[in-house]
Amino acid sequence: MKIPPYALLLLATLLWGGNFVIGRAVSGDIPPLTLAFLRWCVAFIVFFPIAFGNLKREWRMLKAHWPIVLLLALTGVAAFNTLVYIGLHYTTSINASLMNSSTPIMIYILSFIFLKEKLSKFQILGTALSLSGVVFIISGGSFASLVDFTFNKGDLIVVVAIFCWSIYSLLVKQYAGRLPGHSTFLVTIFIGAMMLLPFYVYESMTMTNSIHWQWSTIVAILYVGIFASIVAFLSWNSGVIQLGANKASIYLNFIPIFASIFAVIVLGEKLHTFQFIGGIAVVAGVLLTEKK
Template identity: 25%
Template sequence: MRLNDNPYLVLAATTLIWAGNAVASRMAVGHVSPMMLTTLRWVGTLAIMVAVAGPAFRQEWPAIKANAWWIAIMGVVGFTGFNALFYLAAQYTTAVNMGIIQGSIPVMVLIGAFLAHRTRITGLQMIGIVVTLVGIVTLATRGHLEQLLGLAFNLGDLLMLVGCLGYAAYTVALRDRPKISPQPFFLGLSAVALISSLPLVAAEFATGTALWPDWKALAIIAYVAVLPGFVAQLLFMRGVELIGPGRAGLWVNLVPVWAAILGPLILGELFAWYHAVALVLVLGGIAVAESGKR
């Protein structure tokens, strides 16, 4: 079996790269503004896609043109929208709240897959979801579950929830993507993501918060353009293609766990007991859910 045909390796690699993106974002603070980073990331990714898939894109242009509105909506909601809402939510809410709300994406995906495709949710999948959510909550609260009693919800939580709903809808919709090859399809999404990010970076300039990248930021932009922006997106599409959106969505819960591992390795952050507990719970929940796959 080729590595590209193993959904577990594909999705594990995807979430590891996404976690690296979170670490890169923290490293970019003070070196480039968030929306500038978003826009330049898609500049780099689009340049790669034009070089890799330009000829195929031209060959499949009739199909792409026929599905232009669908591709536009997917690019805005799945790529630009989620990231923008994530950055904006951070201005109003706490990291604890954001971690817990982001952990709800797999549940949203399973429910969306049921509503859109009547994909049945098994009992073991539900148990797996609960176990992974416990892992995410343990990680988000740093093992102090009593913090849940004191959580206060605000505008940032609502923005984060909307962003998660959008990414869940994107994941579910990937199952019914048009009959377009993955690379030309992704090139179209990348173009939409770049275009739709321009008003956001324009707003940074208008408010005086735009920050051009320094040399460190340029290295970070190169990383996020190639791996999170290019490789991970194609891998995730492949994962959805192999096992469907409901099961693939559950793997999103690995992102904060990978980040908890990469943080200490790269940024020197603390790796505490609750990181280990969360890792065991998330991996165990995924294993339980996969044992009840359909």
């Protein structure tokens, strides 16, 4: 039975929304670099038998674009989730997921700067509205925070993570016709994990209790390694193929919705007024940029 594309896209965003909550939930049990490294180790083990056949046939294509593959591994695998997990030690999963919704806006800005793509009036207005929502969330809705420039460092780290993911997304978009999806993902997982390895070793050697092994930590590692990585990736790609990239991108706005619901239920986080207002501004800005 063929699964409808909207169901696949919703499943992907639901799993990605859970990633923010899981990262926050185990922040006291698993150091961020360790969680990121183990995540991609699990993902590689699971995805290897799925994509290895394609890799043997498509290796020359990857080799021809090895600088781009390295940059994809650095920004999308090694940097993005690692920075998110570090940021979640200092901020809430609701804040992080809401700010993550500004990714399309960041991509528009990077396209304008580096690819010289022209922005429509709706994209300019949407970008301003969405970024104002991000600033409102980071400042906690406080004008004094803006004046004093006293922001939560976790929020700022998440902003850097979003910047890395935007570079990754832009590269994926630019090289979609030249780099095979599954093979590229498998290789970037491996390279990204190797990039994280020395940081994981350093973190393990410098922390007296690097990880608290219990059922919750094992489940968390398996979740982010299998469901938030492989299952979400395959579901999203399949949904995009059936529905189209433009229509599918709207579904990314479900990530903060699912993350907020999980955060309230699982972590007992409270959805504050400034988060609600800022989140609406971010999502409204993204929708405005899609207007023709």
